Amino acid sequence: MTITFAREEIQQTIKMIHEENLDIRTITMGISLLDCVSEDIGRMEQKIYDKIVKNAGQLVTVGEQISARYGIPIINKRVSVTPIAIAAAHLNTEEMVRIARTLNRAAREIGINFIGGFSALVQKGFTAGDLALIDAIPQALSETEFVCSSVNIGTTKTGINMDAVLKMGKVILECAQRTADQDGIAAAKLVVFCNAPEDNPFMAGAFHGVGEPECVINVGVSGPGVVAKVVKEFPEADFGELSNLIKQTAFKITRMGELIGRAASKSLNVPFGIVDLSLAPTPAIGDSVAEILENMGLERCGTHGTTAALALLNDAVKKGGAMASSHVGGLSGAFIPVSEDAGMVKAVEVGALTLDKLEAMTCVCSVGLDMIALPGDTSAETISAIIADEAAIGMINKKTTAVRAIPAIGKKAGERVEFGGLLGGAPVMAIHPFSSKMFVNRGGRIPAPIISLSN
Amino acid sequence: MALSLGESNRAIVTILGRDQTGIIAWVSGRLAEHSVNILDISQTIVDEFFTMIMVVDLNPSKIGLADLARMLEEEGNDKNLQVKVQHEDIFTFMHRI
Numbered sequence: 001m002t003i004t005f006a007r008e009e010i011q012q013t014i015k016m017i018h019e020e021n022l023d024i025r026t027i028t029m030g031i032s033l034l035d036c037v038s039e040d041i042g043r044m045e046q047k048i049y050d051k052i053v054k055n056a057g058q059l060v061t062v063g064e065q066i067s068a069r070y071g072i073p074i075i076n077k078r079v080s081v082t083p084i085a086i087a088a089a090h091l092n093t094e095e096m097v098r099i100a101r102t103l104n105r106a107a108r109e110i111g112i113n114f115i116g117g118f119s120a121l122v123q124k125g126f127t128a129g130d131l132a133l134i135d136a137i138p139q140a141l142s143e144t145e146f147v148c149s150s151v152n153i154g155t156t157k158t159g160i161n162m163d164a165v166l167k168m169g170k171v172i173l174e175c176a177q178r179t180a181d182q183d184g185i186a187a188a189k190l191v192v193f194c195n196a197p198e199d200n201p202f203m204a205g206a207f208h209g210v211g212e213p214e215c216v217i218n219v220g221v222s223g224p225g226v227v228a229k230v231v232k233e234f235p236e237a238d239f240g241e242l243s244n245l246i247k248q249t250a251f252k253i254t255r256m257g258e259l260i261g262r263a264a265s266k267s268l269n270v271p272f273g274i275v276d277l278s279l280a281p282t283p284a285i286g287d288s289v290a291e292i293l294e295n296m297g298l299e300r301c302g303t304h305g306t307t308a309a310l311a312l313l314n315d316a317v318k319k320g321g322a323m324a325s326s327h328v329g330g331l332s333g334a335f336i337p338v339s340e341d342a343g344m345v346k347a348v349e350v351g352a353l354t355l356d357k358l359e360a361m362t363c364v365c366s367v368g369l370d371m372i373a374l375p376g377d378t379s380a381e382t383i384s385a386i387i388a389d390e391a392a393i394g395m396i397n398k399k400t401t402a403v404r405a406i407p408a409i410g411k412k413a414g415e416r417v418e419f420g421g422l423l424g425g426a427p428v429m430a431i432h433p434f435s436s437k438m439f440v441n442r443g444g445r446i447p448a449p450i451i452s453l454s455n
Numbered sequence: 456m457a458l459s460l461g462e463s464n465r466a467i468v469t470i471l472g473r474d475q476t477g478i479i480a481w482v483s484g485r486l487a488e489h490s491v492n493i494l495d496i497s498q499t500i501v502d503e504f505f506t507m508i509m510v511v512d513l514n515p516s517k518i519g520l521a522d523l524a525r526m527l528e529e530e531g532n533d534k535n536l537q538v539k540v541q542h543e544d545i546f547t548f549m550h551r552i
Contacts, residue, residue, distance in 0.1 A: 005467070007497060068520070072545060252550070
């Protein structure tokens with residue numbers, strides 16, 4: 001036989017992995033906990049622990065084997081579970097915290113670095129379980145290491161539950177206060193969603209939706225560095241060519257996710273769900289979404305033109321990625337988390353990127369105001385108002401939006417917070433000094449929007 | 456082209472580094488010791504920079520792909536060579552529809 005690949009193709013693959021930070025960001029196993037319910041809390045904890053360990057016990061080992069076989073790093077192995085507010089709807093707040101500890105114990109046992117699903121879906125109202133879970137979030141996230149939480153407070157079909165929005169402002173603030181000595185790390189493990197996807201493999205927002213199978217493998221790819229490199233190499237390309245270049249690159253990146261997903265599914269004997277074709281940055285230099293936008297010709301991310309550049313990028317990534325995978329899902333788009341992206345951090349530091357511009361950018365990409373540090377004296381009502389704005393963008397545009405905000409207790413705009421690892425660090429962003437208190441305290445729901453008359 | 460995902464046991468060995476005597480002798484010797492069959496070799500030198508791409512079949516061999524990769528990578532490091540061994544599917548998936 002002859003070599004079936006051109007030399008350039010082989011070299012390109014190796015270069016993408018070793019020089020441009022191409023990696024598989026996460027293999028996430030979704031596990032249903034719907035059959036773990038028990039009136040006896042101790043029995044329920046045992047059932048949950050056993051089920052996670054039984055299903056995902058080999059996840060890390062298999063991930064490492066696949067990584068060695070194909071020579072591509074697989075950064076995270078994670079688990080998402082059925083929203084605990086549904087799986088454990090009969091429990092009270094104290095018992096919910098016990099379940100969080102159980103999830104944490106299971107995560108430690110199997111060697112994963114996050115477990116998602118300490119979650120509630122309250123877009124139209126609260127069940128008793130939802131209320132118990134939401135009240136448990138600050139204690140649960142500040143006393144566990146691996147547990148991630150998310151709350152869906154709105155959808156395009158139902159509108160926005162503003163009572164939940166009000167509550168979540170307080171919950172986020174309390175999370176930060178309880179972990180003030182660690183720059184509010186608990187708040188970094190909590191996402192407030194509008195239109196939350198049920199098959200998202202990325203943390204902190206991953207949970208295993210009730211429409212999902214018993215157990216499933218979802219994969220999240222990465223690769224902003226690869227796209228940034230391609231964009232940089234063609235400064236003369238017009239927008240049509242630029243879009244094509246990004247599509248081709250996104251195709252290749254997503255194919256890696258498809259390969260790893262299929263391989264993991266086969267090795268673990270668990271069905272393959274989706275590839276999430278997001279461009280997920282890391283704090284590493286050269287692994288930045290902001291850098292892609294700057295390579296397109298913007299002096300700094302956040303300046304005029306940034307929203308247009310991001311719109312082009314996000315759309316091209318989806319077009320290229322969609323063809324590369326049999327099933328695409330999750331969040332699928334370019335992420336713009338501030339603390340996790342060195343280019344975004346720089347843009348904030350030099351004053352190019354403000355919270356308002358970031359909000360505008362979330363209209364055209366995945367996911368929302370992600371990993372933003374707010375001044376420590378930000379009121380719960382202001383956080384709620386920020387959530388309401390972001391949820392409104394998601395609701396009206398029929399897309400997922402989210403807020404993952406970390407009030408930096410004791411710090412002011414311009415000072416820095418450090419979370420370490422993949423979560424990175426960021427400057428505290430300035431907010432508007434004017435109050436939204438009366439607005440967010442009105443109560444009730446913002447009605448679902450009309451879908452026709454679409455201007 | 457079939458997307459084999461495990462049925463095939465072919466891997467791509469790539470070696471990059473400054474040219475020196477005996478690179479091919481070393482790698483082919485190590486492969487032969489472990490009964491890894493070489494199916495094809497392509498090699499060039501540009502500006503004293505050596506690049507080699509080799510297609511190998513691990514079926515006759517008892518050594519696993521990961522172990523082979525680790526061994527060649529470590530020995531290659533000692534010779535200032537960057538050696539990678541990767542299952543062929545990663546290239547198939549990335550470059551073929």
